[in-house]
Amino acid sequence: MNYFPLLMNIDYKKVVIVGGGHVARQKVEALLPTKALVTVISPTVTEKLQHYINEGFVTWKEKTFVPADLDDALLVFAVTNDEEVNNAVEEATQHWQLLSRADAKGRVDFINPAVVRRGDFVLTVSTSGASPGLTRQVKTELEEQFGVHYVQYVSFLREARQRILQVFTGDAKKQLLAELLNPQLLQWMEQGEKQKCEAWLRQRIGEIR
Numbered sequence: 001m002n003y004f005p006l007l008m009n010i011d012y013k014k015v016v017i018v019g020g021g022h023v024a025r026q027k028v029e030a031l032l033p034t035k036a037l038v039t040v041i042s043p044t045v046t047e048k049l050q051h052y053i054n055e056g057f058v059t060w061k062e063k064t065f066v067p068a069d070l071d072d073a074l075l076v077f078a079v080t081n082d083e084e085v086n087n088a089v090e091e092a093t094q095h096w097q098l099l100s101r102a103d104a105k106g107r108v109d110f111i112n113p114a115v116v117r118r119g120d121f122v123l124t125v126s127t128s129g130a131s132p133g134l135t136r137q138v139k140t141e142l143e144e145q146f147g148v149h150y151v152q153y154v155s156f157l158r159e160a161r162q163r164i165l166q167v168f169t170g171d172a173k174k175q176l177l178a179e180l181l182n183p184q185l186l187q188w189m190e191q192g193e194k195q196k197c198e199a200w201l202r203q204r205i206g207e208i209r
């Protein structure tokens, strides 16, 4: 299957997760950075899920699945350990709703990549279902390769780019945008020297003007 990768805005959209085990916990954690309205349907939940419920991040309906649980959901996760229940969730999913099945059986509208977040910098990995283990391995490598300084680095790039776009057009704009990717800036960020990056930007803008 050739899946189509995309980054979706699901803020304030309803997401229903059927099942309350470890896989449900993984899905909830992937959803936490968004403002999606997440409901877990399951007679039991793990300790970690209970914590997210207590914190108000997730709504829990302590019961077994019925089709009406999917009303108005944009995304549906069938992540129980019971294939029959996952089949029932699939059957109840309307054609316009998007279904993910953790057991990778039947209808699969989307699968979940591994995600490394560094602020606005989002790296995702998938093997299209071939090897979730390899996906996890590569994710771990990316976590090491792209350290937490990328949060500030990409935030700086966003602000710097906005300033450049406000002031310059044509070749000057192109040149400055290319210079922004100078590895020296990344190195300064890694060394915690954000002010050097800002000084560099002020100077370059001044020089070109």
Ligand SMILES: C[C@@]1(CC(=O)O)C2=NC(=C\c3[nH]c(c(CCC(=O)O)c3CC(=O)O)Cc3[nH]c(c(CC(=O)O)c3CCC(=O)O)/C=C3\N/C(=C\2)[C@@H](CCC(=O)O)[C@]3(C)CC(=O)O)/[C@H]1CCC(=O)O
Residues within 6 Å of the ligand: 026, 027, 030, 100, 101, 102, 103, 104, 110, 111, 112, 113, 114, 115, 125, 126, 127, 128, 129, 130, 131, 132, 133, 134, 135, 136, 139
């Ligand atoms: C990325 C990640 C995100 C997430 O789960 O949200 C994710 N799996 C993760 C880990 C992981 N999953 C499994 C192992 C054990 C090793 C192994 O089995 O190889 C490990 C490794 C570990 O945990 O270390 C077992 C497993 N996974 C699936 C099946 C069913 C099947 O394939 O038949 C089984 C067998 C269950 C059984 O034994 O019954 C299916 C899927 N898992 C996917 C995603 C989708 C395709 C991803 C891709 O394209 O690579 C897909 C198709 C559907 C989906 O769930 O969306 C998360 C990364 C962790 C992280 O982020 O740190």
Ligand SMILES: NC(=O)c1ccc[n+]([C@@H]2O[C@H](COP(=O)([O-])OP(=O)(O)OC[C@H]3O[C@@H](n4cnc5c(N)ncnc54)[C@H](O)[C@@H]3O)[C@@H](O)[C@H]2O)c1
Residues within 6 Å of the ligand: 018, 019, 020, 021, 022, 023, 024, 041, 042, 043, 044, 045, 046, 063, 064, 065, 079, 080, 081, 082, 085, 102, 103, 132
């Ligand atoms: N995608 C992945 O990364 C991945 C990894 C491991 C396993 N899996 C698949 O996901 C399934 C779930 O794994 P898990 O480790 O979370 O299992 P688990 O046993 O920890 O949790 C299963 C959950 O389903 C709930 N449940 C059972 N019947 C239900 C019903 N009728 N209505 C609502 N909830 C119900 C249980 O109460 C429990 O909370 C596995 O069976 C396997 O097929 C996927």
